[in-house]
Each structure stands twice: as structure tokens, then as C-alpha cells.
Amino acid sequence: MRIELIKRPQQSALFSAVSPLLALGLTVLAGFVIFSLLGKPPLEALYIYFVEPLSETWQLHELAIKAAPLIMIAVGLSVCYRSNNWNIGAEGQFILGGIAGSLIPILMPGFQNFLTLPLMLLFGFIGGAAMGAVPALLKTRFNTNEILTSLMLVYVAQLFLDWLARGVFRDPNGNNFPGSIRFPSAARLPEIIPSQGSAHLGIVLAVIAAAIVWVMMKYLLRGFEVKVLGGSPRAGRFAGFSSSRMVFFAFILSGGLAGLAGICEVSGAIGQLRETISPGYGFAAIIVAFLGRLNPLGAIAAGFVLALTYLGGEGAQMSLGISDKVARVYQGLLLFFVLGCDTLIHYRIRLVFGDPVKAQG
Amino acid sequence: MQSGSEGTPLLKTVGLTKVFGEVKACNGIDLSIAPGEIHALLGENGAGKSTLVKMMFGVLDPSEGEILWKGQPVRIGSPGEARRLGIGMVFQHFSLFEALTAAENIALVLEEKTPISKIAETARKLSVDYGLPLDPNSMVGDLSVGERQRIEIIRCLLQKPDLIILDEPTSVLTPQEANKMFETLERLKAEGKSILYISHRLDEVKRLCDTATVLRHGKVVGHCVPREETASSLANMMVGSDVETVKREGAVPEFGKPLIEIRNLERPPATPFSIPLRGIDLTVRAGEIVGIAGVAGNGQGEFFEAVSGEATQKRADIVSLNGQDCGDKGISGRRILGVGFVPEERLGHGAVPSLPLSENMLLSRHRTDAKSMLGPFGFVRNAAVRSASKRVIGEMDVRKTAEDPEAAALSGGNLQKYLIGRELDRQPAVMIVDQPTWGVDAGAAARIRKALIALARSGSAVLVISQDLDELFEISDSIAVMHDGRLSEPVPIAEATYEKIGLLMGGAEPGHMAFEGVKEEAGA
Numbered sequence: 024m025r026i027e028l029i030k031r032p033q034q035s036a037l038f039s040a041v042s043p044l045l046a047l048g049l050t051v052l053a054g055f056v057i058f059s060l061l062g063k064p065p066l067e068a069l070y071i072y073f074v075e076p077l078s079e080t081w082q083l084h085e086l087a088i089k090a091a092p093l094i095m096i097a098v099g100l101s102v103c104y105r106s107n108n109w110n111i112g113a114e115g116q117f118i119l120g121g122i123a124g125s126l127i128p129i130l131m132p133g134f135q136n137f138l139t140l141p142l143m144l145l146f147g148f149i150g151g152a153a154m155g156a157v158p159a160l161l162k163t164r165f166n167t168n169e170i171l172t173s174l175m176l177v178y179v180a181q182l183f184l185d186w187l188a189r190g191v192f193r194d195p196n197g198n199n200f201p202g203s204i205r206f207p208s209a210a211r212l213p214e215i216i217p218s219q220g221s222a223h224l225g226i227v228l229a230v231i232a233a234a235i236v237w238v239m240m241k242y243l244l245r246g247f248e249v250k251v252l253g254g255s256p257r258a259g260r261f262a263g264f265s266s267s268r269m270v271f272f273a274f275i276l277s278g279g280l281a282g283l284a285g286i287c288e289v290s291g292a293i294g295q296l297r298e299t300i301s302p303g304y305g306f307a308a309i310i311v312a313f314l315g316r317l318n319p320l321g322a323i324a325a326g327f328v329l330a331l332t333y334l335g336g337e338g339a340q341m342s343l344g345i346s347d348k349v350a351r352v353y354q355g356l357l358l359f360f361v362l363g364c365d366t367l368i369h370y371r372i373r374l375v376f377g378d379p380v381k382a383q384g
Numbered sequence: 385m386q387s388g389s390e391g392t393p394l395l396k397t398v399g400l401t402k403v404f405g406e407v408k409a410c411n412g413i414d415l416s417i418a419p420g421e422i423h424a425l426l427g428e429n430g431a432g433k434s435t436l437v438k439m440m441f442g443v444l445d446p447s448e449g450e451i452l453w454k455g456q457p458v459r460i461g462s463p464g465e466a467r468r469l470g471i472g473m474v475f476q477h478f479s480l481f482e483a484l485t486a487a488e489n490i491a492l493v494l495e496e497k498t499p500i501s502k503i504a505e506t507a508r509k510l511s512v513d514y515g516l517p518l519d520p521n522s523m524v525g526d527l528s529v530g531e532r533q534r535i536e537i538i539r540c541l542l543q544k545p546d547l548i549i550l551d552e553p554t555s556v557l558t559p560q561e562a563n564k565m566f567e568t569l570e571r572l573k574a575e576g577k578s579i580l581y582i583s584h585r586l587d588e589v590k591r592l593c594d595t596a597t598v599l600r601h602g603k604v605v606g607h608c609v610p611r612e613e614t615a616s617s618l619a620n621m622m623v624g625s626d627v628e629t630v631k632r633e634g635a636v637p638e639f640g641k642p643l644i645e646i647r648n649l650e651r652p653p654a655t656p657f658s659i660p661l662r663g664i665d666l667t668v669r670a671g672e673i674v675g676i677a678g679v680a681g682n683g684q685g686e687f688f689e690a691v692s693g694e695a696t697q698k699r700a701d702i703v704s705l706n707g708q709d710c711g712d713k714g715i716s717g718r719r720i721l722g723v724g725f726v727p728e729e730r731l732g733h734g735a736v737p738s739l740p741l742s743e744n745m746l747l748s749r750h751r752t753d754a755k756s757m758l759g760p761f762g763f764v765r766n767a768a769v770r771s772a773s774k775r776v777i778g779e780m781d782v783r784k785t786a787e788d789p790e791a792a793a794l795s796g797g798n799l800q801k802y803l804i805g806r807e808l809d810r811q812p813a814v815m816i817v818d819q820p821t822w823g824v825d826a827g828a829a830a831r832i833r834k835a836l837i838a839l840a841r842s843g844s845a846v847l848v849i850s851q852d853l854d855e856l857f858e859i860s861d862s863i864a865v866m867h868d869g870r871l872s873e874p875v876p877i878a879e880a881t882y883e884k885i886g887l888l889m890g891g892a893e894p895g896h897m898a899f900e901g902v903k904e905e906a907g908a
Contacts, residue, residue: 243761243764244746244758247746247750250736251736251747254739255732255736255737258736261747261748262715262716262748262750263716263750
């Protein structure tokens, strides 16, 4: 017996639209099975995972804090993936953005005015973009595989941050704990509604970024260029578009947005440069991008869903004593089901039985 | 018919049907091949010929119907199974590994474990026997298309098949090479082997084949004896209506100033298996159509890329279009000079398959029509793009099922009409087209040829690269031949004959690498 994937002549428009919801449903179902096998009450666990984090206002603020970096990174990645460039290193670009933006408050703590924050955000974008430009350069110059180089640079960035936070940037008055000085208020991203919760402006910036990129992809020649070069590089060359310039554009945009997310996280949620600043946002954002169907607006909704798995994981750890690694399992399952649903929308499965070919007569 | 009716047919299909999605590529095909006959399978592109033989060779599973082999119903699940039964096939697109030698390629399909040296020896003997000389130790990547086909045929013969299926074998050969192959086929027939010969070249079929089955839209529309038919009666059967031939106006018109000038164009090979261009010179004047003939894979694709600016030249004066040196400009820069390009591949080169027609309009027009189609910040003016698209669809009679369908949803002929119309709509001073009617139905092909002639008569220079000699003779004012990356002097149409062009296609010009057979004929 063998299994064949056969391309469907037409894709169902209905199922293309509900595919992310279907994937979500399957993930919940799989969660039910996992919790049962772990010997935890499955319904209660699912409640703690998916409903409880939404029950109070301050928790919604927490959700927005987690969703902001996911959305911002995923918006850039969706453009990058549409153009057929596979940036897997957003985590590293996020970290470098955080470092670059922190240079201002750490090296010039006295520079405190209305320009401090905008400059930090700009530096964050540039830092991430510079980090993203490295795999782009390697790809266009030496024809290296950007998936490998961008991923490997994540480890470089993580260790570089670790070295900075424990070494040169360590707060001299910090009792030898790793981490920089605490940022002055002029270098902190303000909270949106301080009386209700701690969500900062990052979520607003993320939504604005999504809207701008959506307009670009839908209405501008540049968006057309992304689609053409991503769909058919040869046709792109025929159109007069440069595929190597597109590699740089895609990596600089996605790296830059990841870097912006990085500095937003550092100056908003954390308030200092620490040895770790991300619980894997750069990787989870890959799932967000696909769950949002590589559409910047879709990434907003998908970002909140993934943020929920982070909060739910923390909640389940506290109430049920389940390892927070379960959150990672959830994220993996979600990606698996999204890709699975998409594959089955485009292909159907055929089982071919029997020994191929013997005379029947 | 008569030769097929005596005794048990070697192979017979009963109601053979293959459904792809909702399309019946083959619909209830009944066909029988007698031992020792050459049977032609005729039909236009897309008539279902290739699908049918793929089912016979075990590449595709039939959806319905059955195949009888020597009177016994069989289910052929894989090419290996077909070979074991005694069916051999030579594909239209060769299935050879370029980085292996001929003998190694042959060894790959043989099932028993024979040492390569022994296979090489057998292959050499067999090839000499059948008049298809072949060096088994040569690397396939270095061989010409004709030589590669010999490997496929020898590989097929080594398995001692009773039935040999040949899928458009002459489409890649010069007329002289094709003649040699016909001799081989006659000899195989004399040995009692059957041959299923797929082609849309009617003169070949008339000359070679004993019986013929004609397919149209996946159905059998007739069985006949080709020798008793005329070329036009066969063509009518294939197309289903009288084929319109494009007539050129009587007198040769006066040509204006040169609009395409190519001076000593050289291009090193971009990949190990692509053809370098060597010292190409060419001039096309206003009002003139120059055709470039040649066997596939002799540098036509590389030449198109160099002229279109997808690959640029080091110096501006190597290529001059519409009176301006532009060798250093990219494709957009050349389009702005008033040049239109249509590449060979429609899907994936001339158009993005997944994008709607209107967005494909923007593909080649976003720079030349930036004023009307783009607004500030590169905002696309969809209304202007759509109206241009509508204009082209009306002008070229593009038939489609939806208002603005994806490019991939159109038939080859209709998409090609759209892509040609996309450029004609700008009234280009220079038009360069690669394989304008490749895989296009007869009606659309006539429409496209007419449009190209009309463009030239209105004072533009037109350069057509094509493997279809009939087409070039029909529309060109002169024909040049590309062989091994070099271009011959253009031959004015009044002096051009199939023999002359055929010899040039084989590389007969002095100083060129030539096939041995052709050299002798040229010298004689």
C-alpha cells in the first residue's frame, strides 16, 4: 500500500477561509487527549488554558503585551515568506533590535528628552534590519541557504546578548545580577491605560505596522513585486524586478520589524536589558504568520491566539503543575494542524492498495 | 484498417478513459495495433495523445476501460511492468541524467545486474547495427539533442520490446536527422516489431505510417490509412474544421531603417549545461520579419534572454533596439525604448500562473505605462490596468470562463493570445517573440501569426524565434538559423528551402561542429 497526494482541481473557498479555525479546533482536541494522558482533568485544563486568561481586564493587558511582539514580527515574516525568502532568524533580529535600541539609555543615560524614545525605536529597527541583512548578503553573494544562516545567527545573537548583559553592560550597582541599569522613564514605552493594566504602546505600533504593510501588499507596486517574485522568480525577472534586491528588501523589512519588536519589549515590558529578553517570540511568530495566512491583518488575530498559549501555559503551570513546555507543544501542534489543513485543501489523499500490476485475466 | 483486422492485435484498448479533476483527457479510446505495423497517433496539442500513451506505458492509471496485450487484459502499474510485457517508450522530453555517461543511463533502466562495460559493448554493437552511431562512454550533457534521442532509442531496443512508443520523436531533429531515424523505424518494422508513432507532422505520418488513429479533445474521431489521405484531409480531421492558412501579401515590401542591431554578441554559458553564444550579428529593419530557426537547445533561450535584457551585456553598443544602444540596460530599460517581448514559457516566465490576468498586465507594463497605471508612492491604478486588460482581451479574442481569471486557468492558446496582445497593445516599434505558437491550437496560431504580420506591415521590426519551420516559412521575410550558439546569415525567403534551412540546422556552415551524416550530405 502506498499513500499518494493528488492535487485537487479546485480549492474549496469555504475551507480555505475556515482552515485556521479548523486547525485551532484540532489543536484543542489534541490538547484534550494530551491532558487526559497526563492524568489531568482535561476540561478544567482547557479552561485554564484558553478561557481563564481572558476573564479579567488586567489579563487582557497581559495578552496584548505578549501579542504585540508576535504580531509585529509576523507582519514582517509574512512579506518575507510571500517573496519566497525563508527568514527563520527573527528571534536573533529581535534580540539585536533590543540591544541596538538599548544603546541609547545605557551608554547615554543623561540623554533624556522627547527624542529619546523615537531614537531608540529607530535604532531597534536598524539593529534588527542589519542582523537580517547578513543572511540576505550571504544568500545573494554566496548562494547560501538563508534558512540555515538566519537560524544559526540566532545563537550568535543570544550569546552576544548574554555576554553584554553579564559583562560590559552589567549595572555596576546591580549586586552582580546580570542585566543593565533600569531605563529612565523617558526611555520607557508608555502604558496605554495605566489605571487598568500594564499593556504598553507596542500593541498599537504592531497594529499600525500591520495596517501599513497590508496596504503595501494590496495596493502598491512593491507588494505586486513581492507576489510576482515569490510566485515565479523567472516571471519576476521578465518584469524587470531584481530578485537579489527583493531578498534584501524582505530580510531588511522582516528583520527591522523584529528589531522594533525587540526594543518595544525591552523598553516597554522589561525596562532593562537582560540576558534573555524573549521567550521564543521570533520562532512563535513563524506560526503566527502562517496561522494568519501570510496576511498582515490575519497576523493580528493569529498573534492574539498564540499569545493566549503563552498565558495559558503559565496558568496551567501554576494551577495544575503542568510544565510550561506544554505551551511549546501547543504551538507546535497548531503549526502542524495549520499546515496539514492547508495541504489537504490543495490535495486529497489516495490510498493505493495491492501489488502493482499483475495480469488480471 | 485492413492490416489491423487480421489475427490478434498486439495491443488493444477498450474504452480507455483518464479523468483529471473534471476534465476527461482521454474519453473512451478504442485503438488496436497489429503486429509489425507502424501506427500513427495524430492530434493537436492537448488532444490527449500523451495521456493515452502514458496509460499504455504504466505512467498513469486509467480511470476506466482496459488494455489488452496479445489478447489478454492487463493492468500496467509502472513503466517497469510495461517493459517486462514488452512495451518500450521514447519520451518527448528525455529522461536522461546529464552528468552520467550514455552507458550509465542505459544501465539505470535495465533490471538485471550487468557490468557497465558489457552494457556499453552491447549498446555500441546495437547502435552500429541500426545505423545510429553512439559512443556509450560520452557524457550525456555534452551530447546534441539528436544524439540523446539515439540513447533513448538504443536503451529501448536493448530490452527487446514488441511495441515501441515514440512521442513526437522528430520535434527535436533536423530534417536530415529525421530521415535517418525513419530508416531505422522501417527496419524495426521489417523485423516484425510494432511502432506507435505520435506526431502532428502530417507529411511524416503519410510517408511512414500504415494506419492512423486521430484524436480530438480526448476522443477518437477517426481511423484511417494515411497514404490514402491528403495532408489537408488529415489536418481537418485533427482540427475539426478547415484550417486557415495565413497568406503573405504578394510583393516584398520595402524595409526601413534598422530597428534591431546586434553586433558580435557573446555570452558565456550561465550553467554547465547551457549553450554559450558566439559572435552573433543580426539586423532587422522596420517592416521586416526575421525568423530564427534551429533545433531546440541550440542557444535560442540564451539568445532571447540576452536580447530582452534579462541578461545584460557589458557594452551598450552590442545590442541596439529602436535606434538606441541599450546593451547595458535591463529589460525595463529596453521596454521603454518601445520594445515588446514574449518569451517561450507562458506560465512562469511570461505570466505568473497564480495571478489574475489583469495583474499579469502589470507584469510587463508597470514601467512603460507608469503614467497611466501607477499613482503616487507606486499605488496601482486598478481601473486603468483592468481597462487595458479588457482592451487586449477584446482585441485578441481571448476566450475565458471568468471575468478576470488566473493566468493558469486559461488554455495555452488563449493565454498566448493575451501575452502577445499585451505587447501589441503598446504598438511596439520592435517585437521579439520566442516560440509564438508553441502548444497553441490552430485557430489561435493563425490569429497570432496574422497579428505579427500586421505589426510588421505597419512599420515595426519583428524577430520570431521558432522551432516550427512551417510557421517561419509562412511569416518570415528572411530566416536565419541558430546552431550551437551561432547564428547563420539570414536567408531571404525567396531563396530559402526546407533542405537549405535543414542543413543549416544541422550545423552545415563551414567551421561548425556537424553531425557526420549531415556533413556527408552537405558535401555531396
